[in-house]
Amino acid sequence: MHAITDFMANDHRACDAMLVAVEHTVAKRNWELARSEFAHYRDGMLHHFAAEESVLFPLFEETTGMYQGPTQVMRGEHAQMRLLLTAAASALAEQDVDDYAGNAETLLIMMQQHNVKEENVLYPMCDQHLADHVKVLLPTLQTQIAGQVEVPT
Amino acid sequence: MQALLSFEQAPPIAAPFRFFLTAPLFAILAGTLLLWSGPELLASRWTPSALALTHLITVGFMLQVMLGAMIQILPVVAGANMARPLLVSSLVHAAIVPGALLLTAGLLTSQPLVLRLAVLLLGIGIALFLGAAGHALVGVRSTNPTIQGLKLALIGLAVTAGLGMLLAVARDGSSGLPVLQLTAIHLGWGLVGWGGILLAAVALVVVPMFQITPPFPAWFAHGFSWSVLAVLSSWSIVVGAGWQRPSAVLAAAVVLTVAVFAALTLQVQRRSKRARFDASQYYWRLAMLCLLAACALWFAADSLPALAQRQEWPLLCGVLALLGGFMSVMVGMLYKIVPFLVWLHLQNLGDGRVAAPSMNKVIAARQIDRQLYAHVASLVLLLAAVIWPEWFTYPAGIALVLANVWLLYNLLTAVAFYRYQRLKMVAPTSAIPPPQGTC
Numbered sequence: 001m002h003a004i005t006d007f008m009a010n011d012h013r014a015c016d017a018m019l020v021a022v023e024h025t026v027a028k029r030n031w032e033l034a035r036s037e038f039a040h041y042r043d044g045m046l047h048h049f050a051a052e053e054s055v056l057f058p059l060f061e062e063t064t065g066m067y068q069g070p071t072q073v074m075r076g077e078h079a080q081m082r083l084l085l086t087a088a089a090s091a092l093a094e095q096d097v098d099d100y101a102g103n104a105e106t107l108l109i110m111m112q113q114h115n116v117k118e119e120n121v122l123y124p125m126c127d128q129h130l131a132d133h134v135k136v137l138l139p140t141l142q143t144q145i146a147g148q149v150e151v152p153t
Numbered sequence: 154m155q156a157l158l159s160f161e162q163a164p165p166i167a168a169p170f171r172f173f174l175t176a177p178l179f180a181i182l183a184g185t186l187l188l189w190s191g192p193e194l195l196a197s198r199w200t201p202s203a204l205a206l207t208h209l210i211t212v213g214f215m216l217q218v219m220l221g222a223m224i225q226i227l228p229v230v231a232g233a234n235m236a237r238p239l240l241v242s243s244l245v246h247a248a249i250v251p252g253a254l255l256l257t258a259g260l261l262t263s264q265p266l267v268l269r270l271a272v273l274l275l276g277i278g279i280a281l282f283l284g285a286a287g288h289a290l291v292g293v294r295s296t297n298p299t300i301q302g303l304k305l306a307l308i309g310l311a312v313t314a315g316l317g318m319l320l321a322v323a324r325d326g327s328s329g330l331p332v333l334q335l336t337a338i339h340l341g342w343g344l345v346g347w348g349g350i351l352l353a354a355v356a357l358v359v360v361p362m363f364q365i366t367p368p369f370p371a372w373f374a375h376g377f378s379w380s381v382l383a384v385l386s387s388w389s390i391v392v393g394a395g396w397q398r399p400s401a402v403l404a405a406a407v408v409l410t411v412a413v414f415a416a417l418t419l420q421v422q423r424r425s426k427r428a429r430f431d432a433s434q435y436y437w438r439l440a441m442l443c444l445l446a447a448c449a450l451w452f453a454a455d456s457l458p459a460l461a462q463r464q465e466w467p468l469l470c471g472v473l474a475l476l477g478g479f480m481s482v483m484v485g486m487l488y489k490i491v492p493f494l495v496w497l498h499l500q501n502l503g504d505g506r507v508a509a510p511s512m513n514k515v516i517a518a519r520q521i522d523r524q525l526y527a528h529v530a531s532l533v534l535l536l537a538a539v540i541w542p543e544w545f546t547y548p549a550g551i552a553l554v555l556a557n558v559w560l561l562y563n564l565l566t567a568v569a570f571y572r573y574q575r576l577k578m579v580a581p582t583s584a585i586p587p588p589q590g591t592c
Binding site for chain 2: 016017019020023024026027070080083084087098099101102103105106108109110112113115116117119120121124
C-alpha cells in the first residue's frame with residue numbers, strides 16, 4: 001500500500017543524484033558540463049512538479065474534496081523552487097561559484113524539507129485515498145516524469 | 154485531520170529562534186563557571202560545581218536547542234503543528250531559562266528553596282512543552298521511524314525530567330531515596346532515552362537528505378528507538394531492584410545501542426555523494442566519533458578495574474558525550490537550520506515578487522569554520538583539563554567561553570541579516586545603511 005509513496009520518493013532520489021552531479025562538475029570548474037548537467041536536473045525537477053500539479057494533486061483534490069489543503073502548500077513550495085532554479089541557472093551562466101553554491105544549497109534544503117513533507121504526510125495520504133486509481137495513475141505519472149509530456153517552464 | 158490542518162505553515166521565526174539564541178549563553182556560563190571554580194571542579198563528577206556545569210550544558214544548552222528544533226521540525230517531518238506555537242514557545246522559554254539558572258544556583262549552593270523553585274519552573278516549562286507537542290502528535294500515525302522516534306523521545310524527556318525533579322528535591326538527603334541509583338537512571342534516560350532517541354530520529358532524515366547518502370538500514374531505522382526504550386526500561390527496573398549482574402549486562406546493552414548508532418551514522422556519512430564536506434558535516438562526524446569514543450571508554454572502564462577506580466573516566470565520558478557528541482551535532486545543525494529559516498521567512502515575505510538572498514549569505518562560511526575550530530579547541534582542552542586540571546582548567550574555560558561567544562555572534566549575525574533584509578523588502582525604495590558586522 002505504498003505504491004505512490006515509493007514511486008514518487010524514487011523520483012525525489014533521482015533528482016537528488018542529478019543535483020549532486022552538477023555540484024561535482026562545478027567543483028571541477030567544468031562549466032560546459034555543469035550547464036548541461038544542470039539542464040538535466042532542472043528538467044527532472046520541472047517534470048516532477050508537472051506530474052504532481054497536473055496529475056497527482058488534481059486527482060487527490062477531486063477524490064478527497066481537499067482543495068485548499070496540503071496540495072496548495074506544495075504548489076507554493078514548487079513556485080519557490082522554480083525561482084531558486086532560475087537563480088542557480090543565472091549563477092552558472094555567469095560562472096559564479098559562490099553564488100551558485102549559495103543557491104544550490106538553499107535549493108537542496110528547500111527541496112529536502114519539501115520531500116520530507118510529501119513522503120511523510122502527503123504521499124501516504126495519496127496511497128490511502130487513491131488506492132483504486134493506482135493502476136492508471138502510476139503509468140500516467142511515469143509518462144510525465146519521463147518528460148514525454150511537454151512541461152511549461 | 155489535525156495533521157492535515159497543521160501542514161500549512163511553519164511556526165513564526167521567533168518561536169524556535171528564542172531557544173537557539175539562548176543556548177550559547179548557557180555554554181558561556183559553563184565556561185565562566187569553570188574559570189570561577191578552577192581545577193577543583195574536576196576533582197570528581199559529584200562536586201557541586203561539576204553537577205552545575207553538567208546541567209548548564211544539558212538543561213541550559215541542549216534542552217534549549219532540542220525544544221526549539223522540535224517546535225520547528227514537528228510540522229515538517231510529522232505534519233504535526235503545535236497550536237499557537239509562538240505562545241507555547243514564549244511560555245516554555247520563560248519558564249525553562251530561569252529554571253535552568255536556578256537549578257545551577259541550587260546545585261552550587263545546595264539551597265533547598267532555590268532547588269524547589271528550579272523544579273517548579275522547569276516542571277511547568279517541560280510539562281507545557283510535552284502537553285503541546287503531545288497534543289500536536291495525537292492522531293498522527295507513526296508512518297515512519299522518525300515520527301515514532303519523536304514520540305518515544307518525548308517519553309524519554311518526561312522520565313528524565315521527572316527523575317531530575319525528584320533528585321533535586323531529595324538533594325538535602327532527608328528523603329531516604331536511593332539517590333545513586335536514581336541518578337544513574339536519570340542520566341541514562343537523559344542521554345539515551347531523550348537525547349539519543351531524538352538524535353537518531355533526526356539523523357534518519359537529516360543525514361541521507363542533506364548529505365545525500367544511502368538511507369540507514371531498515372533494521373536500524375525501525376528497531377532503534379523501540380529497542381533503546383525496551384533495554385533502558387529493563388535496565389532501570391533492574392537497577393532500581395538492586396540486581397547487580399543483570400544491571401551490568403543491560404547497561405552494556407544500552408551503551409552498545411549508542412555505539413551502533415554512532416558507527417552506522419559514520420558509515421552512512423562516509424558514502425555521502427556531496428562534492429565536499431562543509432562545517433555542518435564535520436560537526437556531525439566529530440559528534441559521532443566522540444560518541445563512539447565515549448562508548449569505548451565506558452566499555453574499557455567496565456572491563457578494567459584499575460581504570461574504573463579512577464575519578465577521571467566518568468568525567469571524560471561526560472565531556473566526550475555532552476560537549477563532543479551532543480553539542481557538536483547541535484551546533485552543526487544550527488548552522489543549517491538558522492540560515493534556512495532566515496531564507497524561508499524572507500522568501501515568504503517577498504511573496505515571489507522579491508527574491509530572498511540565498512542562505513549561504515546569512516552567516517559567512519569563514520565565520521562558521523572558525524567557530525568550528527574554536528569548538529574543537531574547547532573540547533580538546535576540556536578533555537586535557539580532566540586529566541591535568543592544574544594545567545588546563547583555565548585554558549579550557551576560556552576556550553569554552555570563546556567558542557560560544559563566537560557561536561552567539563554567528564547566530565546574532567543571522568538575526569541582523571534577517572532584520573536588515575526584511576526592512577529592505579518592506580521599504581524597498583528607501584535608502585537603508587548596511588548593517589554592521591553581517592558578513
